[in-house]
Amino acid sequence: MRIDCPNCGERDRREFYYQGDAVVLNRPSEDAGAQAWDDYLHNRANPAGETRDLWFHEGGCRAWLVVERNTMTHAVHAATLAEKVKR
Amino acid sequence: MASLIALTPCAGLLPLTIGAITVTEVVPQALTSVAPFKGHKKAVSEALKAKVGAGLPALNRRSGAVTWFGHGVWMVAGAVSVEGAAVTDQSDAWAVVEIKGAGVEDVLARLVPVDLRASVFKKGHVAKTMLAHLSVTVVRTGADSFEITTMRSMSKTLLHDLEVAMRGVAARG
Numbered sequence A: 001m002r003i004d005c006p007n008c009g010e011r012d013r014r015e016f017y018y019q020g021d022a023v024v025l026n027r028p029s030e031d032a033g034a035q036a037w038d039d040y041l042h043n044r045a046n047p048a049g050e051t052r053d054l055w056f057h058e059g060g061c062r063a064w065l066v067v068e069r070n071t072m073t074h075a076v077h078a079a080t081l082a083e084k085v086k087r
Numbered sequence B: 001m002a003s004l005i006a007l008t009p010c011a012g013l014l015p016l017t018i019g020a021i022t023v024t025e026v027v028p029q030a031l032t033s034v035a036p037f038k039g040h041k042k043a044v045s046e047a048l049k050a051k052v053g054a055g056l057p058a059l060n061r062r063s064g065a066v067t068w069f070g071h072g073v074w075m076v077a078g079a080v081s082v083e084g085a086a087v088t089d090q091s092d093a094w095a096v097v098e099i100k101g102a103g104v105e106d107v108l109a110r111l112v113p114v115d116l117r118a119s120v121f122k123k124g125h126v127a128k129t130m131l132a133h134l135s136v137t138v139v140r141t142g143a144d145s146f147e148i149t150t151m152r153s154m155s156k157t158l159l160h161d162l163e164v165a166m167r168g169v170a171a172r173g
């Protein structure tokens, strides 16, 4: 599996650290309520198919990326700098 | 007052020659990381140009004393201070070596998962990548030479990995 880092270009998967669902970029407001915060902190879907995850280019430029990929085909569709993702 | 003995990161370990390849230590006078604040990149680049003769190069490139060193950060060989950036003295934090000789790419190909051949990785090109298990910065400095930077605490590991690869390549003749 290879990820196309927007800074470094296409790199081997071993250079990256996997964090988890990119939902953590969408932090609820302070007064969003217990349910929203419960979802944000604890509840994750476990899809077979399309996912949108945070990866860290640890063995490279050290940027956080949002990677869109498919867990069934292992295809990587896109990698975007997390700081440039609309929230 | 105690008189302390300063040791370089690769003191006692280099130079090392196996076959056609030689590794020597590079000891920069100072290393300063420069991470421009939002909206200050242009001004920081101009300030650096005035101070060290080179502005901020593009991603994956080195220009004179200034090397791209990762997302939003550049490493300057020398002691500088500029406004509008997070500036940190990192002089003793890094081990820097030069590896040089005919076929040096064959040695690095055993360790680095990036294509470093001269046709695609030219003088002044920079790769933030891995060498075996180490995070490194690789810069091509000439037709048959590269500069490799890793964390100072990993200098012995870096040299061990290089030595094994150099022996492997030399053994193949």
Ligand SMILES: [Zn+2]
Pocket (backbone or CB within 6 Å): A005, A006, A007, A008, A009, A057, A060, A061, A062, A063
């Ligand atoms: Zn990268």
